[in-house]
Amino acid sequence: MSDRPDEPASPQPDPWARPSRPGEPDAPSWTGPWSEPQPDRPAHPDHPGDSDRPSYLDQPGWGPAQGNGWGVGLDQGQRSGQPPGAPPGPGGPGGPRPSRPERLPLPPPPAAPHVLWLELGLVLVLAFAPGALSLLVLAIGTGANTNGSEQLLPAIVSGLFSAFLSWSPVLLIAYLLVRSGEGRRGIGLGRFEGRADGLVGLGLWVASFVLVLILAWVFSPLGHREVDFLPNELPQWFRWVDALVIAVTAGVTEEVVVRGYAQTRLEQLKVPTAMVLVLPTALWGILHLYQGASAALTVFCLGMLYAWYFHRTRRLWPIIIAHGLFDLTQLVLLLAGSSH
Numbered sequence: 001m002s003d004r005p006d007e008p009a010s011p012q013p014d015p016w017a018r019p020s021r022p023g024e025p026d027a028p029s030w031t032g033p034w035s036e037p038q039p040d041r042p043a044h045p046d047h048p049g050d051s052d053r054p055s056y057l058d059q060p061g062w063g064p065a066q067g068n069g070w071g072v073g074l075d076q077g078q079r080s081g082q083p084p085g086a087p088p089g090p091g092g093p094g095g096p097r098p099s100r101p102e103r104l105p106l107p108p109p110p111a112a113p114h115v116l117w118l119e120l121g122l123v124l125v126l127a128f129a130p131g132a133l134s135l136l137v138l139a140i141g142t143g144a145n146t147n148g149s150e151q152l153l154p155a156i157v158s159g160l161f162s163a164f165l166s167w168s169p170v171l172l173i174a175y176l177l178v179r180s181g182e183g184r185r186g187i188g189l190g191r192f193e194g195r196a197d198g199l200v201g202l203g204l205w206v207a208s209f210v211l212v213l214i215l216a217w218v219f220s221p222l223g224h225r226e227v228d229f230l231p232n233e234l235p236q237w238f239r240w241v242d243a244l245v246i247a248v249t250a251g252v253t254e255e256v257v258v259r260g261y262a263q264t265r266l267e268q269l270k271v272p273t274a275m276v277l278v279l280p281t282a283l284w285g286i287l288h289l290y291q292g293a294s295a296a297l298t299v300f301c302l303g304m305l306y307a308w309y310f311h312r313t314r315r316l317w318p319i320i321i322a323h324g325l326f327d328l329t330q331l332v333l334l335l336a337g338s339s340h
Helices: 113-140 152-180 194-218 236-268 273-286 293-313 317-338
Strands: none
Touching (some): 113 273, 152 236, 236 317
């Protein structure tokens, strides 16, 4: 029989704990085996002791947020054309404003390629599935008299449902950008520059009308189907409100999904530039086949103009303005013509 007192049993190691850094206690088991230790990095000058910040924030063009939108983006030093920490110079307060960079930086991929493909596929399904189902119903045909929109209440319910379907992929994109740390700057929605973005948006709006007038004449032999977006049977006030809602919804949601998110992800996935421009725009054009082949081809060509501009500058605000104004003007012309 031993005279030594009973020694406490040594604790068993946690099989799920990730390896700890020197001088650091073992990570708890709830971190899971997927939590890999991050290499030590020097503290960021703006965040002392913050060595666990995402590595892509240390790359050029991705500094801390400046309080003008959720997420990260261009830091103030790059906005002024000076390296971080440089003393005030010609580009500082009181000096001449430097020219804007030609193209905002592309954020590094926030996840593995297979994850980005899955997320992109989910966003595109949410964005395009309702339109694809509508095309299928139109192709099959029911033979019934579909005049339910003549009543105000069904029209309001239908409008709210359509708006929900249109905004759902945008809400998902917002969540993905917040989770990854990219923020809305990652898809070209940095701080809105009123004068610059507004003027460029107006210019794109005018260019859109000129291009569509030419293409509508060129593609007219292919046929065009008239679509009653704003039925005459509805009250006039509702038709004006509906026109505004349709234009704003299309301008924001379609550009965020097709240009901002889809093109950014495809470029991060190293897809050839031609496919980055053509693939999302082709899907967008196909969903306009309910207006006829002429309209679908016209929309595709218009989308290529927007796709080229976004690829060239990675600024989404001017395209949203141009798209929204273009749709609103068409709907206003439709309302004005139907009132006579």
